Amino acid sequence: MAKYEIQANTENCTGCLRCQLGCSNLYTKAFNPCVAYIRVNVSGADCSITFTEDCTECGVCADHCFYGALQKEPKESSE
Amino acid sequence: MTMKIGGFAGNVLDVDLTKGEIKQNRLDDALAEKFIGGFGLCLKFAYDRIRPGTEALSADNPVILGAGPLVGTNLPSSSRVYAVTKLPTSNTIGWCGAGGVNFGYLLKNAGFDHVVIEGKSDHPVYLKILNDQVEICDAEALWGKDVEETYLILRESVKMPAGIISIGQAGENRVTFSMAFIDRMATLGRGGFGAVMGSKNLKAIVVNGDQGIRVADRKRYDALSKSFFQRIKEYRHLKEWQDLGLLKSFPLVPVETYKKIKKRRIACVSCPIGCKDVVEIQDGKFKGFTAGTSSAMNLFTPLAYGFEDYREAVKCTATLDRYGLDMFEFFGIMSFAKTLGDNGIIPKEQIATEIVIDSLASMEIWAKKISLREGLGQILADGFHRILQEFGENAKAYAPSLVKGMHPYAGPGSALPWELFGTMELGQLMEPRGPHVGSGGSPTYFARRPLDVFPRHLARMGVPEAAIERILSGVNDPECEEALKIGSLLKYSHGWFTTLGSLGVCARGQINRFYSASICAELYETVTGIKTSLEDLRRRVERVWTLYKLANIREEVEHKGEVPPDQWIGESGFKNYVTQKPLTREEMALMVEDYYQEWGWDRKTGVPTPETLKRLGLTEY
Numbered sequence: 001m002a003k004y005e006i007q008a009n010t011e012n013c014t015g016c017l018r019c020q021l022g023c024s025n026l027y028t029k030a031f032n033p034c035v036a037y038i039r040v041n042v043s044g045a046d047c048s049i050t051f052t053e054d055c056t057e058c059g060v061c062a063d064h065c066f067y068g069a070l071q072k073e074p075k076e077s078s079e
Numbered sequence: 080m081t082m083k084i085g086g087f088a089g090n091v092l093d094v095d096l097t098k099g100e101i102k103q104n105r106l107d108d109a110l111a112e113k114f115i116g117g118f119g120l121c122l123k124f125a126y127d128r129i130r131p132g133t134e135a136l137s138a139d140n141p142v143i144l145g146a147g148p149l150v151g152t153n154l155p156s157s158s159r160v161y162a163v164t165k166l167p168t169s170n171t172i173g174w175c176g177a178g179g180v181n182f183g184y185l186l187k188n189a190g191f192d193h194v195v196i197e198g199k200s201d202h203p204v205y206l207k208i209l210n211d212q213v214e215i216c217d218a219e220a221l222w223g224k225d226v227e228e229t230y231l232i233l234r235e236s237v238k239m240p241a242g243i244i245s246i247g248q249a250g251e252n253r254v255t256f257s258m259a260f261i262d263r264m265a266t267l268g269r270g271g272f273g274a275v276m277g278s279k280n281l282k283a284i285v286v287n288g289d290q291g292i293r294v295a296d297r298k299r300y301d302a303l304s305k306s307f308f309q310r311i312k313e314y315r316h317l318k319e320w321q322d323l324g325l326l327k328s329f330p331l332v333p334v335e336t337y338k339k340i341k342k343r344r345i346a347c348v349s350c351p352i353g354c355k356d357v358v359e360i361q362d363g364k365f366k367g368f369t370a371g372t373s374s375a376m377n378l379f380t381p382l383a384y385g386f387e388d389y390r391e392a393v394k395c396t397a398t399l400d401r402y403g404l405d406m407f408e409f410f411g412i413m414s415f416a417k418t419l420g421d422n423g424i425i426p427k428e429q430i431a432t433e434i435v436i437d438s439l440a441s442m443e444i445w446a447k448k449i450s451l452r453e454g455l456g457q458i459l460a461d462g463f464h465r466i467l468q469e470f471g472e473n474a475k476a477y478a479p480s481l482v483k484g485m486h487p488y489a490g491p492g493s494a495l496p497w498e499l500f501g502t503m504e505l506g507q508l509m510e511p512r513g514p515h516v517g518s519g520g521s522p523t524y525f526a527r528r529p530l531d532v533f534p535r536h537l538a539r540m541g542v543p544e545a546a547i548e549r550i551l552s553g554v555n556d557p558e559c560e561e562a563l564k565i566g567s568l569l570k571y572s573h574g575w576f577t578t579l580g581s582l583g584v585c586a587r588g589q590i591n592r593f594y595s596a597s598i599c600a601e602l603y604e605t606v607t608g609i610k611t612s613l614e615d616l617r618r619r620v621e622r623v624w625t626l627y628k629l630a631n632i633r634e635e636v637e638h639k640g641e642v643p644p645d646q647w648i649g650e651s652g653f654k655n656y657v658t659q660k661p662l663t664r665e666e667m668a669l670m671v672e673d674y675y676q677e678w679g680w681d682r683k684t685g686v687p688t689p690e691t692l693k694r695l696g697l698t699e700y
Contacts, residue, residue, distance in 0.1 A: 014350075016346035016350050017184075017348045018153050018348075018349055021349060024291070029293065030292060031291060033184070033240075034288075034289035041240075044369065066311065066351040067321065
């Protein structure tokens with residue numbers, strides 16, 4: 001599986017959680033944001049986007065974003 | 080406790096606040112199929128659980144909450160939450176709906192599609208649902224706090240994330256036009272849902288869960304959702320909608336003003352538009368004041384009531400939201416009270432504080448008086464019906480337009496001065512719950528849409544070809560007085576609203592434009608695994624709305640409540656959508672009859688015919 005550099009732009013994030021829905025569906029075959037490898041926390045005007053240690057950098061989260069809050073760039077192969 | 084069909088969480092939570100009992104029951108698969116889910120199942124449970132004649136603010140009135148089978152998936156704007164109960168303002172069995180923010184998907188992830196709350200606690204409580212750990216918790220410390228404070232305290236008290244429905248002081252004190260709020264932003268309950276929660280001593284509902292939602296046919300789902308996503312990404316107005324939200328349709332302030340105070344756009348889970356806002360006032364007396372809102376348009380609405388300073392408008396709306404008041408009904412009541420005061424019908428000494436509709440200071444004082452039931456606020460808190468009762472026949476002449484005891488908020492003399500009579504406008508009369516434009520969407524939305532776009536949109540909403548022809552038959556005939564049959568069309572607006580609400584999708588025009596009835600049938604089948612053709616879906620939708628009508632006929636809210644108010648008629652009243660001529664009472668009556676007939680209800684009385692009940696499998700009702 002290709003790996004990507006995921007860039008988070010918290011300013012654009014609306015907390016829609018489509019990234020967490022997409023991630024959890026890919027890895028657990030269920031929509032369950034609580035087990036996603038990406039975590040978005042929007043509280044009032046504040047927002048944080050973090051990734052768990054299990055993140056595979058597959059980029060599915062960025063593929064799901066409508067708002068330009070997540071973007072992906074292919075990582076150069078280390079081989 | 081998983082269900083064999085997809086999409087659904089599979090359980091119904093039953094809470095009796097009087098006895099302090101909590102039960103978790105399996106959702107009946109056959110019932111889910113018959114009434115679709117979400118909005119449809121809420122109405123079915125309401126029909127079964129609300130005894131005819133139940134007082135809205137009594138312990139006997141149950142609250143039914145629910146989220147449809149698409150809620151919790153990543154389909155666009157599939158986060159809608161519905162509540163059905165007996166509403167105190169209109170005394171009808173009615174729905175309240177909101178973009179669920181975080182509540183809908185977390186309720187589903189906790190394992191529940193629906194929550195039924197009955198009885199009344201003898202002290203303030205809140206309901207905590209953490210997966211299958213459900214608890215009725217003491218809320219003495221929260222009682223007296225506003226919506227925002229309650230939300231912040233509860234959010235701190237549970238592990239994030241949390242979905243929170245809460246009421247403010249207005250709901251606690253049973254103000255008949257109080258609402259509940261989801262995650263302090265989304266409004267739930269024009270008609271007095273807040274008062275119903277307050278009457279149960281139920282301050283809030285908190286939910287969190289991590290059980291996941293599964294779809295029945297993953298392969299088909301992936302293909303459908305990918306094509307959906309692509310279509311939305313390529314939509315040429317997407318960025319504009321994301322930037323401006325509802326202000327794009329209602330430019331109450333210049334874009335620069337909005338951008339100046341906009342801090343973050345907030346979306347309900349899975350929504351590509353994000354119509355909710357967090358704002359911060361940047362200058363003047365209220366510099367640094369922040370507010371979250373169901374849309375920036377709502378924040379600026381006091382400008383439509385004469386406010387001149389947008390910062391004061393924002394502060395006013397935030398104050399009303401925090402008390403948990405319905406802004407439209409509040410301003411309608413205050414305008415009426417001011418008129419009665421100006422004409423000496425309410426004595427000066429009883430008013431005590433001057434009512435100035437376009438003054439922030441005055442409106443904030445009155446919001447408090449009403450929410451805490453102080454002085455004249457005690458009477459105003461009970462709505463138009465009580466005011467008319469209290470101040471006698473003399474008051475009647477000054478009353479604004481009223482339908483089923485509530486003030487329609489769109490039309491002549493209302494906050495939204497729409498003058499062309501489309502489905503939303505007629506819908507304010509025909510909604511069993513009392514005036515609301517939410518369920519009446521069609522291409523007549525925001526009026527003046529060209530008629531040539533109608534066939535395409537009507538087909539998208541699931542209107543059968545023969546009905547499209549019937550509705551538009553007079554469009555090319557310049558002599559035809561009823562070029563567009565608004566009454567007949569409204570049936571399909573209500574049907575489309577039922578479709579989206581039962582699946583769990585937001586009904587706002589900016590979102591539903593990406594959906595069609597045939598896609599909805601396909602999505603429902605894909606997610607749930609229940610075989611569903613477009614025709615199957617149409618029949619289930621008809622069943623749901625007809626049951627809704629039956630529930631209110633049983634409450635004796637029928638044809639007599641569906642008479643246009645005087646203010647809608649004549650030169651200053653509503654205009655024909657096509658000819659733009661003032662509408663007569665007879666023309667409106669014809670539309671009402673057309674609406675009944677299109678549903679297969681008696682043309683004169685609005686009672687569903689035995690044939691219709693048989694066709695829909697509702698003969699036992």
